[in-house]
């Protein structure tokens with residue numbers, strides 16, 4: 126009688142799974158599993174029956190894992206996989222299910238073990254091609270995650286119409302350490318040149334919508350709410366994701382936060398911590414980033430797209446008004462690269478907001494971010510802005526006068542009087558970038574001021590040395606090249622170096638060229 130009930134439950138559960146009614150299927154399998162386990166322990170069946178029941182139990186755990194994985198109930202699905210594999214170590218269906226879940230969690234090494242084990246048994250499995258396909262994909266991702274050999278050239282050259290390139294999470298020459306800016310930060314472990322890939326990380330969740338320029342605040346709130354729901358849902362279904370999120374700062378008491386080992390983000394276990402809703406919301410407030418932020422570039426998407434997401438490893442990157450990294454958003458991945466040469470041990474920072482502005486404007490933006498900026502450039506400029514001349518220049522600049530040449534001229538003269546050299550010059554030029562920009566882009570202004578102010582080439586070099594490559598700076602440089610202001614080949618090489626600072630080294634010269642010349646038109 127009991128065996129009959131079990132048989133009925135098992136058939137019902139399998140049918141529900143086929144019909145993609147996962148919740149009901151999980152419930153039916155749970156009942157079957159419980160009855161089956163009781164039967165085995167209470168009835169002590171003979172060897173043949175026991176063997177049959179154990180096989181059924183293994184399949185039930187495996188199918189419940191499948192249903193749970195479809196609902197993204199990752200932690201419970203993995204537990205079911207392990208229960209099934211404890212009964213039958215090389216159960217192909219379970220190995221595939223477990224491998225796919227591990228792959229979705231970017232745990233390539235462990236996923237590879239599952240697919241390799243499944244492949245050994247695959248001859249007896251009806252879908253041999255599926256097994257070998259998954260094994261090959263996992264090998265590729267595992268390889269990319271170890272050596273970071275991404276190349277998006279073909280995709281860029283196709284105008285982003287070909288298949289989006291395959292990305293795996295990658296941790297380059299970086300570590301998390303105590304920051305002088307605030308709490309923890311990400312640091313370079315070796316000298317890297319501009320454009321070097323440092324990190325590729327996949328979003329915990331991201332929400333996007335097409336947002337026309339005049340869209341209401343309400344529309345933004347909808348994106349934000351959807352995004353929060355997605356993160357909360359993922360964290361509730363996956364203890365690893367919950368563990369990762371709980372490492373992040375709430376913006377309070379950052380100096381007391383623990384310093385996670387960078388290795389724990391790749392293939393090791395992360396324990397789940399307590400994470401109530403209040404803490405979760407503070408974490409999202411402090412760490413969520415916009416895809417179209419100033420130091421980011423969304424590749425392959427419509428310009429009206431707006432997206433907000435959470436990328437855990439990138440969340441350890443502090444802001445600086447002298448940033449040295451930028452990020453590209455490609456699909457759900459964030460790709461972080463050096464935007465200028467970086468020395469070993471240097472903290473990696475990007476701009477959370479526009480830093481090509483004077484200190485007062487930057488202060489306001491930092492306040493809306495909830496902090497007061499403690500970067501070196503702000504400290505330097507706080508002192509300089511005590512000078513009356515500096516405040517006068519800032520006032521004229523603030524009036525958005527038509528002829529900004531006067532601002533540039535007065536600033537350059539003041540820097541000469543105050544004997545400001547090297548990085549200091551770059552800092553102040555960055556603050557008044559819009560004035561330089563206006564002059565360099567206007568033939569009439571150049572005729573009037575050209576001889577009295579430094580060459581554009583010189584200004585660009587000093588800017589990039591302190592704030593790294595920036596699309597706007599590169600554009601002015603490229604426009605200068607097109608107007609024939611410089612000697613061709615050497616300057617073209619320099620333009621490509623600047624371009625690598627903006628777009629990274631994950632594409633060949635030809636693709637980079639196309640982005641530099643036609644970038645915005647293609648997106």
Ligand SMILES: C[S@@+](CC[C@H](N)C(=O)[O-])C[C@H]1O[C@@H](n2cnc3c(N)ncnc32)[C@H](O)[C@@H]1O
Pocket residue numbers: 304306307308309310373374376379382411412440441442443444445446494495496497498499500
């Ligand atoms: C995304 S987190 C960066 C990592 C964070 N420092 C940590 O320990 O986890 C953003 C928070 O870091 C701090 N922060 C980042 N850049 C800063 C800066 N330039 N000056 C002061 N605080 C900064 C602020 O508290 C901000 O809310």
